[in-house]
Amino acid sequence: MIRLFVPHPLKAGAGVAPTVDQSRYLTAVMRLNVGDEILVFNGQDGEWRCSLAEAGKRGCLLKAEEQTRPQAYGPDLDLVIAMVKRGRVETIVEKAAELGARRVRLTQTRRTNVDFLKLGRLDAIAIEAAEQTGRLDVPAVDDPQKLDKILDAWDPARTLIFCDEGGDARPLIEAAAPRERGDAPGPAAILIGPEGGFAPEERERLRSLPFVIPVTLGPRILRADTAAIAAMTLWQAVAGDWR
């Protein structure tokens, strides 16, 4: 069944107005008629079965019928990613939504030489991927911030898994696994560097911080999008909701 994200309150009997694009998708592309049903979520009120109540030229109206799933969130995982080429950032945001990250934070590092980014487009990608993957929230995509600023304000209760190309780090599945089977893993974030890697002074600072765990992602050089997907996958497998 079609699933749509709408940023409006959902409760039994409530009218829900999709955007113009969503309306067009429902009536012109998917050819829904009044009475047909879809699933809707807003990141707060769970998932609702909604029926198409009105379909006009200027948009359509849905009516929330029944909650199908209560609101739930995945494990508390963020992704901090140095800006790379637009296409790869878009892939990373899509995959972060599929792999259950709650938040994607873009960062500028010494060797970042990219500074475009219409964040609206990234939000749209996050929403579409969240709709398709079945989750009940949409990952937030934050404006780019300097890495030093992000680290200055870091909550030390959140482990920062630093994907290091240095070579002497431990494999992620060992370093990031909770110590005892059954231990609840705390909040975590994964940090992926730019295509040119981190500068030596950035690497030194990261390795000196008590909340940082350096990890390795195998013997081959990975592009930033591959590294991000691999690291999120491994974290979900050993500390997240793939267990």
Add this chain to the structure above:
Amino acid sequence: MIRLFVPHPLKAGAGVAPTVDQSRYLTAVMRLNVGDEILVFNGQDGEWRCSLAEAGKRGCLLKAEEQTRPQAYGPDLDLVIAMVKRGRVETIVEKAAELGARRVRLTQTRRTNVDFLKLGRLDAIAIEAAEQTGRLDVPAVDDPQKLDKILDAWDPARTLIFCDEGGDARPLIEAAAPRERGDAPGPAAILIGPEGGFAPEERERLRSLPFVIPVTLGPRILRADTAAIAAMTLWQAVAGDWR
């Protein structure tokens, strides 16, 4: 340093002729001069430091100076992937090269409704990704074959890790890990279905085969490219060369 794949023998003193495109890349894009050095591999003779010996209008010539790494292959992992949209197949081939698969086999399943594919383009993607990731071979990309044919001719010594959306399968990191720590894992392949999933009769056949291990990739619906990347990553982490 620049790394190039060339399908020619490599030994000390040998002349190596790159393709026209590679020549243009070396001299016009990267602006190399005679005497400058690059790394070259051919999938058989290891990696060689080569110097630019001639640079003319109709191409250039390299000279193999010294072997920098002996030939080596990664773990014996194949990827069998139902054809999906071109862009996603291209992503999958690129990622298979980065994540160390030796061979990508395309397959037609009951619910595959895509049948384009210039394989030349996929080979070029595999080569470029192999050059960048630092491996010493290039994954083969096989022409599409019907899934039933592939299964009929399957070597039962190769475990087939079937990424199943059925729900009752075990997590990949448990199901695919060698039984004892230190056990050498045998040859393996990962099977990823089309966007619409496998047909019930395909799923039944797969589950009845003695060499098939059904596995799950977490609670969210993953696109084919995400599933392929996640499965290769997890296999490398527990049974491959990320340990």
